[in-house]
Amino acid sequence: MANAEPPKLILPTENDGLLTGDFAGFYQYVQRDFEGQVSQAWEGGQYGFVRNPRRIGSQIIYTRFHEGIDIRPLHRGATGEPEDIIHAIAGGTVVYTNPVAGSSNYGRYMVIEHHLDGFPYYSLYAHLNSITVNVGESVNQGSPIAVMGHTGEGIDRERAHVHLELNLLLNSHFSEWFPGHRAADINRHGIYNGINLAGIDIGRFYLELKKNPSLTVAAFVQQGEPWYKVLVPISPRMDLTNRYSWLLEGETDAPGCEITFDRTGLPLKVRGSSDHVTQPTLTWVHSSPFPQHLLTRGLIRNHGSEYVLSQEGTQYIGLVCGLQR
Numbered sequence: 480m481a482n483a484e485p486p487k488l489i490l491p492t493e494n495d496g497l498l499t500g501d502f503a504g505f506y507q508y509v510q511r512d513f514e515g516q517v518s519q520a521w522e523g524g525q526y527g528f529v530r531n532p533r534r535i536g537s538q539i540i541y542t543r544f545h546e547g548i549d550i551r552p553l554h555r556g557a558t559g560e561p562e563d564i565i566h567a568i569a570g571g572t573v574v575y576t577n578p579v580a581g582s583s584n585y586g587r588y589m590v591i592e593h594h595l596d597g598f599p600y601y602s603l604y605a606h607l608n609s610i611t612v613n614v615g616e617s618v619n620q621g622s623p624i625a626v627m628g629h630t631g632e633g634i635d636r637e638r639a640h641v642h643l644e645l646n647l648l649l650n651s652h653f654s655e656w657f658p659g660h661r662a663a664d665i666n667r668h669g670i671y672n673g674i675n676l677a678g679i680d681i682g683r684f685y686l687e688l689k690k691n692p693s694l695t696v697a698a699f700v701q702q703g704e705p706w707y708k709v710l711v712p713i714s715p716r717m718d719l720t721n722r723y724s725w726l727l728e729g730e731t732d733a734p735g736c737e738i739t740f741d742r743t744g745l746p747l748k749v750r751g752s753s754d755h756v757t758q759p760t761l762t763w764v765h766s767s768p769f770p771q772h773l774l775t776r777g778l779i780r781n782h783g784s785e786y787v788l789s790q791e792g793t794q795y796i797g798l799v800c801g802l803q804r
């Protein structure tokens with residue numbers, strides 16, 4: 480019997496190389512210059528720690544995190560401009576558009592709020608040439624929403640692509656948190672600033688959905704590898720677990736909680752704790768022979784034989800759990 484349910488997610492353009500196994504035709508390459516070898520590595524278009532290789536001893540590790548996937552164009556006009564139409568990957572509501580290419584390293588970008596499995600998730604489409612829908616508009620899965628471009632940082636016409644993310648929203652108080660922590664920057668994007676959106680491994684999620692169409696985002700995230708745990712005081716401004724109750728484990732009216740993160744800083748689990756702390760305290764880190772700051776976007780660092788939260792790490796945890804500066 481045919482499955483009558485619509486797919487949870489569809490790809491945003493006609494490029495379906497991800498699902499057919501043509502990864503080099505799907506992912507836009509990054510220019511790589513490593514140990515004298517210049518290459519165009521499609522691997523750098525994937526989600527994850529896929530950029531900025533470094534050799535440590537006999538091993539190479541990739542230190543720069545890419546929070547989404549970069550999808551190559553299939554159509555170009557006479558002058559080489561990409562012409563692919565971008566479609567909503569699921570039904571939802573347009574909650575944010577940034578029409579000013581220069582005001583974000585995402586260039587022109589937009590965010591759609593979806594309710595998947597009953598929870599709000601946010602797809603983000605970046606480096607757009609133009610956006611063809613407005614904030615507040617409802618879109619169906621597959622609705623045209625934008626045209627591919629090459630706006631934003633570190634991208635040119637040759638490397639044109641759509642950068643696609645699927646995110647958890649970290650804190651709805653983001654706009655109040657931001658001024659104290661990023662004094663040098665101006666937040667032009669409200670709560671839909673990329674800093675406040677934590678991306679899941681959307682490339683792998685598409686592949687897992689192909690095998691199991693009813694896989695939930697929650698179950699997928701919970702498969703993630705724990706990398707560190709942080710004990711934090713309960714704050715009324717922490718609303719992550721209101722949005723994503725599936726993160727919660729154990730008693731919920733404790734004075735503190737312990738949050739488990741993966742390497743990228745994506746929260747995997749929140750457990751109530753009777754241990755009281757006044758500031759974020761690292762309780763466990765996955766051991767590694769490599770310097771932790773290279774593995775964790777600089778959020779964790781080695782300190783003698785110990786691991787500690789860096790200043791960036793403390794700020795990030797403060798955002799996640801709504802701690803005021």
Ligand SMILES: [Zn+2]
Pocket residue numbers: 545547548549642643
């Ligand atoms: Zn990208």
